[in-house]
Structure formats: structure tokens, C-alpha cells
Amino acid sequence: MVGASSSSVVNVYPLANYTFGTKEPKMEKDTSVADRLARMKVNYMKEGMRTSVEAILLVQEHNHPHILLLQIGNTFCKLPGGRLKPGENEIDGLKRKLCSKLAVNSPSFPPNWQVGECVAVWWRPNFETVMYPYCPPHITKPKECKKLFIVHLTEREYFAVPRNLKLLAVPLFELYDNVQRYGPVISTIPQQLSRFQFNMVSSSTMELLPEDLLADILRRLSAHDLAAARCVHSSWRAVIDSHRLMQLVQLPLAGIFISFNDHAFSELLARPVPPSAKVSGKVHQYMPTTDPIPVADHCNGLLLLSCAYVANPATRRWATLRFPPPSFPISWTGFPRYDYIVFDPAMSPHYEVVTIPHLPNKGAKMVDARVDGWEWPPSSMMLPVFSSATNRWEERSFERQGEALGTVAEVRQPWPGDEQYGVYWRGHLYVHHNFIWRISLPSAKYRAIKPPDGIYTSDGQERRLGRSEKGVYLASIASSPGRRLRVWILDESYAHPKWVLKHQAELTHILSHRSCNPEARGSWVMEDVNYHFYSDRFPDYSGQAPPEDRFEWDFDNDDVLDMKDTTEGRYREGITILGFHPHKEVLFLSESMRRGLAYHLNASKLQDLGNMYPTRYDDFADPHRLISLAFPYTPCWTVEFPSNN
Numbered sequence: 001m002v003g004a005s006s007s008s009v010v011n012v013y014p015l016a017n018y019t020f021g022t023k024e025p026k027m028e029k030d031t032s033v034a035d036r037l038a039r040m041k042v043n044y045m046k047e048g049m050r051t052s053v054e055a056i057l058l059v060q061e062h063n064h065p066h067i068l069l070l071q072i073g074n075t076f077c078k079l080p081g082g083r084l085k086p087g088e089n090e091i092d093g094l095k096r097k098l099c100s101k102l103a104v105n106s107p108s109f110p111p112n113w114q115v116g117e118c119v120a121v122w123w124r125p126n127f128e129t130v131m132y133p134y135c136p137p138h139i140t141k142p143k144e145c146k147k148l149f150i151v152h153l154t155e156r157e158y159f160a161v162p163r164n165l166k167l168l169a170v171p172l173f174e175l176y177d178n179v180q181r182y183g184p185v186i187s188t189i190p191q192q193l194s195r196f197q198f199n200m201v202s203s204s205t206m207e208l209l210p211e212d213l214l215a216d217i218l219r220r221l222s223a224h225d226l227a228a229a230r231c232v233h234s235s236w237r238a239v240i241d242s243h244r245l246m247q248l249v250q251l252p253l254a255g256i257f258i259s260f261n262d263h264a265f266s267e268l269l270a271r272p273v274p275p276s277a278k279v280s281g282k283v284h285q286y287m288p289t290t291d292p293i294p295v296a297d298h299c300n301g302l303l304l305l306s307c308a309y310v311a312n313p314a315t316r317r318w319a320t321l322r323f324p325p326p327s328f329p330i331s332w333t334g335f336p337r338y339d340y341i342v343f344d345p346a347m348s349p350h351y352e353v354v355t356i357p358h359l360p361n362k363g364a365k366m367v368d369a370r371v372d373g374w375e376w377p378p379s380s381m382m383l384p385v386f387s388s389a390t391n392r393w394e395e396r397s398f399e400r401q402g403e404a405l406g407t408v409a410e411v412r413q414p415w416p417g418d419e420q421y422g423v424y425w426r427g428h429l430y431v432h433h434n435f436i437w438r439i440s441l442p443s444a445k446y447r448a449i450k451p452p453d454g455i456y457t458s459d460g461q462e463r464r465l466g467r468s469e470k471g472v473y474l475a476s477i478a479s480s481p482g483r484r485l486r487v488w489i490l491d492e493s494y495a496h497p498k499w500v501l502k503h504q505a506e507l508t509h510i511l512s513h514r515s516c517n518p519e520a521r522g523s524w525v526m527e528d529v530n531y532h533f534y535s536d537r538f539p540d541y542s543g544q545a546p547p548e549d550r551f552e553w554d555f556d557n558d559d560v561l562d563m564k565d566t567t568e569g570r571y572r573e574g575i576t577i578l579g580f581h582p583h584k585e586v587l588f589l590s591e592s593m594r595r596g597l598a599y600h601l602n603a604s605k606l607q608d609l610g611n612m613y614p615t616r617y618d619d620f621a622d623p624h625r626l627i628s629l630a631f632p633y634t635p636c637w638t639v640e641f642p643s644n645n
Contacts (some may be wrong), residue, residue: 009197010116010152012060015169019158023105023315026162028072037127040143044127047086053094054081055151056119056189059169063200066169067189068100077168077182079148091115094149101417102167104160112150119192122146122185127375129510131185146185148192155201163316163381171466198375215243225637252634254279255294255316255524255579256588256596257303259615259629262453262621264292265529268633269596269612272553273524279635281527283311288319297341299424301636302351304341310351310388325355325384325393333367334360342429342441345636352441358400358433362412363643372409377437377448379404385441398439402496405435413456421631422546423467430472430592432465436490438497452476452488452499466580473580474499475587483507487587487601503601510604511591512571522559522610524596538616555584555598559604578630589630593625 023587031034040050049059056079080101084093093115103111123135124144161167176190177183218240219231226245229236239245248346255270268281287293289307297304303311308321328335335357343351359376366372377400385396405411410432422431431437434456436449455463455476462477472490477483485507488499535541553559578588578596585601588609596609617625 005067005126008195009199010058010150011201012058012065013153013155013200013201015059015061016064017156018059018153018165019156021104021158021160023160023195024162025164026101026166029074032147033129041127044143044266049142050124050321051082051084051090052144052146053090053097053146054079054146055094055098055113055115055146056193057151057153058198059153060198060200061169061171064171064173065193065198066171067175067186069168069170069186069380069446071166071168072164077170077186080187088116089147090147094151098151101165102159102161104158111152112157114154116150116152118147118149118189120148120185122148133188148185148189150196151191153485163344177629211239215239215245218342219243253581253583253633254633255281257281257631257633258578258612258627259294259299260530260593260617260621261624261628263294263530263614263617265533266295266629267529267614268527269609270525270527272525279633281313281633282529283313284316284529284533287311295424295631296339298423298631298633299343299346299351301634302341302343304339304353305403310341310353313633314637321353321386322392325386326382326395328357328471332357332371334364336360338420338422338431338433340429340431342424342641344427350387350389350391352388352561354429354441355384356431356437356441357440359408359412362409362414372407372412374408375404376406377404378406379444398444398446399587401445403448405448411435421465422630423472425467425472430465430490432463432474436465436472436474448496449490449497452486452501455486462575462577464577464579467582468580469583473502475577475580477575477577479505482509485587485599505604507575508571510606511573511575522595522608523553524609524612524615526610526612528615529619537619543556555581555586555607559608559610561597576627578627578632579632582632582634586628590627590630593627 030039034102043050044112059066059068068080070080071077080098081094084090088096094110094115098113099111108459111534119535120133124133124146124147125136125139125142127143131144131146159167163188170182172190172193175187177187179187179409181187191241214236218226219234221229229240234358253271255268257266257268259266265284266281268279270279271279283303283305284290284293285428287305289309290305293305293309295303296306299313303312303313305311307331309318309322310321311318313395328337336640337355337357341351341353360366380397380399382395383398384393386393413434420433421430424430427442429439429441431439432451435451437446437447438449452474455461455474461479462475464475466473466475470489471492473487474490475485475487477485483506485503485505486501487503487563489502491500531538556582573592573594576590576593578590580587581598587599587601589597589599590612591597594611594613596612598607598609600607614620
């Protein structure tokens with residue numbers, strides 16, 4: 001009796017060992033079989049016989065081998081692989097095709113394709129769909145030679161499948177003799193594999209790394225790759241969560257979301273990053289509505305959209321909020337309501353949305369005149385809170401810590417308040433409106449924090465609450481000549497939190513000394529979502545150019561403006577605050593809505609982000625052109641998403 005050689009033994013691991021994600025679509029070059037054969041004929045005239053390679057990838061379920069197939073549409077299935085380049089080695093070409101179809105675009109997850117034996121060779125005699133497992137003797141110039149290789153999978157792999165395809169695990173008994181469903185090439189694979197000995201490896205036989213060693217390896221990954229690693233195996237997820245590794249990584253800055261007046265969708269001013277980390281702001285492409293859905297708030301990678309949606313642009317997943325939320329008492333009529341989302345992926349995959357009342361300005365009439373005599377904020381209040389864990393709204397009682405700031409009449413401002421921004425920092429939600437709310441959803445408590453002195457001196461003053469390198473920041477730009485910028489940091493080490501002045505400068509003086517630097521052209525890119533969505537409005541619309549692949553933009557050296565011009569000119573541009581960099585003491589500014597700027601607080605250095613004025617915006621909003629909302633966006637690559645779609 002002759003034993004099986006090691007080369008004919010195939011280790012087959014459980015399907016549950018492997019993680020499946022998605023990546024950008026891989027569109028087919030042909031729309032029909034006829035088009036494909038016609039293209040094959042053209043290539044044959046140029047290059048000769050077509051040589052293609054395909055992979056047989058094996059997994060097991062219930063101790064039975066399954067083959068991984070790519071499904072196109074609802075019925076057509078194929079093996080992963082494709083055509084070789086002229087003169088390309090078969091093994092190298094198959095690895096290239098597998099990377100294109102199934103590999104993750106990340107250096108932290110390098111594929112380990114172990115190409116084994118060639119198990120079958122098929123021939124296409126003519127430019128027809130029929131193929132044979134032999135070359136007919138009367139055919140001297142076959143049109144295609146297709147080879148099938150078995151590819152040995154390791155114990156664990158991470159597959160990234162193009163979004164327009166599905167990856168199916170099909171059992172051998174389903175494939176066997178099923179020519180009508182799978183065609184002759186795939187349906188005969190069970191016979192071709194019959195000479196191999198399958199070693200069904202169960203999960204319990206796999207050796208795991210010691211927890212401390214695994215944690216040390218995982219903490220070296222980027223935020224994107226660490227989030228993906230959480231989904232590789234339950235033991236990895238437990239190590240990442242128990243060691244709080246997600247809290248130790250910084251979410252990268254992808255760009256700045258900007259909502260322009262009269263635009264249906266928020267725009268993303270995208271920061272140049274490697275293709276593997278690129279995020280698109282085109283949320284309308286995968287949402288179930290064609291209604292306008294501008295961004296209302298954000299937190300750690302999740303967007304809260306109008307029309308009661310939550311979306312993750314990094315993973316292209318979304319969920320709905322069940323509406324309506326509980327209402328406030330009738331005496332609160334006239335209080336503007338704003339929704340804020342709270343999400344901490346290092347603590348939980350679930351998010352919450354809380355509705356907070358803002359005070360109307362002094363010119364607004366109250367339904368109940370007695371409201372002006374209330375202390376504000378009250379000692380306790382019922383706030384509507386939506387939890388993705390329960391998928392419902394509830395009224396939750398919050399208690400105030402510390403003293404009230406005064407009566408409603410004393411806290412209200414004489415001009416309409418435009419502050420509506422909230423930031424999340426170390427378990428608390430901070431919301432700015434006339435003062436700063438600090439809200440803890442887990443403990444159901446809140447505190448009122450007074451703003452810095454002098455920040456409410458005129459209705460034309462620009463104000464912005466934000467989160468940056470050292471915590472919670474507050475910036476203001478005076479409307480008076482000089483456009484004086486002041487930036488404070490919230491110091492909560494005292495019994496009563498106080499604001500510490502971090503930076504102040506005259507922006508007019510700085511910007512008027514800027515000289516032309518031909519090398520600082522600004523390489524951030526406005527996606528122009530609205531222009532392309534409403535392209536039928538513009539007869540001269542020429543389509544969207546493919547984005548350029550750029551290296552990651554450097555916040556220290558790229559597009560730095562020369563501020564050494566000794567000639568002081570007259571500066572007439574308007575300055576708007578777009579937000580704070582989440583990890584660096586950098587303030588993003590808009591110059592008359594035309595250009596984006598990055599202002600470094602520690603060095604008074606300016607960088608040119610590039611053009612930020614949307615294409616044909618005048619056709620949307622003329623003459624009321626303004627920015628209604630803006631914030632820097634950091635993506636979250638965590639695959640989990642409650643009620644995900």
C-alpha cells in the first residue's frame with residue numbers, strides 16, 4: 001500500500017476562521033458574453049493565445065470541503081483569477097489576481113497565497129463559450145488555455161471582497177455534476193480533487209499566541225488595521241478590548257465635512273491619504289433615500305444625518321433612528337432642539353443620540369412668560385435619548401452638578417446664538433450654546449460651565465468649541481478690525497472648571513503679510529457631491545475626473561505659506577472657523593469660503609489646504625452663500641455596526 005505524499009494532503013480549515021470585509025468595486029470589463037468574446041478576439045490578434053489562471057480555495061463546514069466562488073449578479077459564479085499578462089509567470093500572475101480580487105489594501109495584512117499543484121487544464125478552441133479538458137487534435141491555434149491551481153489557505157486570512165461581488169462557500173456535493181448551474185469547469189472540480197487527501201483541521205487544534213505577546217503585536221497596528229483585527233477571531237477581540245488597545249490609537253484625519261447653505265448634501269474637503277485609507281463623503285450612494293441628508297453632528301467616525309439616519313462613511317454602513325423622540329413640555333415651545341451623537345468605539349459598538357434644548361435669544365417670545373424666571377440650567381431635566389442597544393428612544397432624567405448660571409432671562413443672549421457644536425472627550429459630551437454643557441450619559445448628570453470672559457461682546461464674533469491634542473478647546477475671532485483670534489483650553493483639574501488662554505493673535509496682521517508661494521498650491525480635494533448629483537442641471541457638465549493617487553499630506557511641511565512679506569497690505573477677506581485638528585494644536589480656517597487654511601497655534605504657521613469653494617455653488621445658493629456647519633472628520637474602521645445595513 002502506498003501512502004499519500006505530503007503534496008497531496010490539503011489542510012482545510014473552518015470557514016469561521018476567516019474574516020470577510022469589503023473594498024472598492026471591481027467592475028467587469030464586458031456587459032455581455034458577446035462583448036467578452038469580441039474583446040477576446042481583439043486581444044488574440046494583438047497578443048496571441050489567451051492564458052488564464054484560476055484558484056481553488058478550500059474551506060470546510062461540518063467536516064465537508066467547500067470552495068470559495070465569486071458571484072456576479074444573482075446567478076453567475078466564477079473562480080477567483082483572471083488573464084495573465086504577456087510573458088507573466090503563472091504563479092506570480094495568480095497571486096496578483098488574488099490580491100486584486102480578495103486581498104486587503106493594507107501592508108499590515110499581507111496576503112499569504114500558497115499556490116500548489118495545477119489540478120486541471122482547459123482549452124478554448126474557438127471564440128465561443130465552449131471549453132474542453134483537452135485540446136482537440138485538429139486545433140492548431142487554440143484561443144485560450146485556462147489552468148486551475150489549488151491554493152492552500154493558512155489558518156487565518158482576512159478577505160476583502162469588491163462591493164459589487166459576493167464570495168460564496170459552496171460545498172463539493174453542490175458542485176458535483178451541476179453543469180447547468182456552474183458550468184463544466186467548476187462542476188468537475190470535485191472529480192479533480194478526488195486524488196487529494198483532505199485534513200479537516202478543527203478550531204480546537206490551533207495553537208494561540210500567549211495573550212501578552214499577542215497584545216504587543218496588535219498594539220503596533222494602525223487604527224484601521226486594529227479595528228479589522230478585532231473581527232479576525234473572538235480571542236483577538238477579547239485581547240484588544242481587555243487591553244484597551246483601541247483607546248491607544250489615534251483615528252486619522254480624513255478631511256473636513258462642510259455643509260453649505262442650500263446644498264442637499266454635506267461636502268468633504270478630503271485630505272490626501274494613501275488609497276487604502278481613503279474615505280468618501282458620498283453617503284447618498286448607499287443610503288435608502290434620495291432626500292437631502294446633510295450632516296447634523298458627528299462623533300468618532302459616525303455621522304448623524306438629518307432625516308434620522310446614522311452612517312459610517314469608512315465602512316459604508318448605516319442605520320435609522322426610530323422617530324419621533326419624546327417631546328418636551330408645552331412650556332418649552334420656542335426652545336430650539338439639537339440632536340448630538342455619542343459614540344466611543346473603544347468602549348462599545350453602540351451609540352446614543354441625545355436631544356438638548358437651546359435657549360432662544362432675547363428677542364424671541366416665550367409661550368409661557370414665567371419661563372424667564374426659571375433657573376438655568378434647571379436642577380434636573382428629562383432629555384430624550386436614543387440607544388442603538390435597545391433601538392428605541394426613552395426619556396432619561398439628568399441631574400445637575402454644581403450651581404445654575406442664573407435665570408433664563410439672564411442667560412439668554414440679545415442676538416441669535418449660532419453655536420450648536422458638541423464634542424466628545426473622555427466619556428463626556430460638551431455642548432456649546434451661551435455656555436458649555438458637560439453631560440455624562442452613563443451617570444445621567446450634567447454641569448454648566450461658564451464661557452471665558454469677553455467671548456460674548458458682539459453678535460458678529462465667531463466662536464467654536466472643539467476637541468484637540470490636550471482636551472476641550474474654545475476659539476473666538478472678533479469682528480472688530482484686526483480679527484483677533486483667541487484660543488482657550490478647558491482645565492478641569494479644579495473644583496470649578498476654568499478656561500486657560502492658550503493663544504491669541506491678530507489674524508489680519510498675519511494674513512496680510514502672506515506672500516505668494518508657488519509651491520504652496522494646496523492639495524486637499526473638494527468632492528463636489530452636489531454638483532455631480534445634480535449634473536442634469538448643467539448642460540456643460542463633463543463628468544467627474546478620476547481622483548489622483550497622492551501620498552499622505554504632511555501637517556508639518558506640505559503647502560506651507562510664506563509669512564515673511566514685509567509689506568502689509570489691506571486684508572478684506574472673511575474668516576470662518578472650520579474646526580480643530582483632533583490630534584494637533586491646529587485650527588482650520590476658511591478664507592471667504594474660497595480657500596482652506598491650517599493655522600498652527602504653537603508656531604503661527606499657515607498651510608494652504610486648497611480650493612474649498614464647491615463647483616457651481618452660485619447656482620445653488622446665490623446670493624445667500626454661507627457655511628452652516630463644518631467639522632474635521634476622523635473615520636472609524638470598526639466593522640461592527642448596530643442595526644447595520
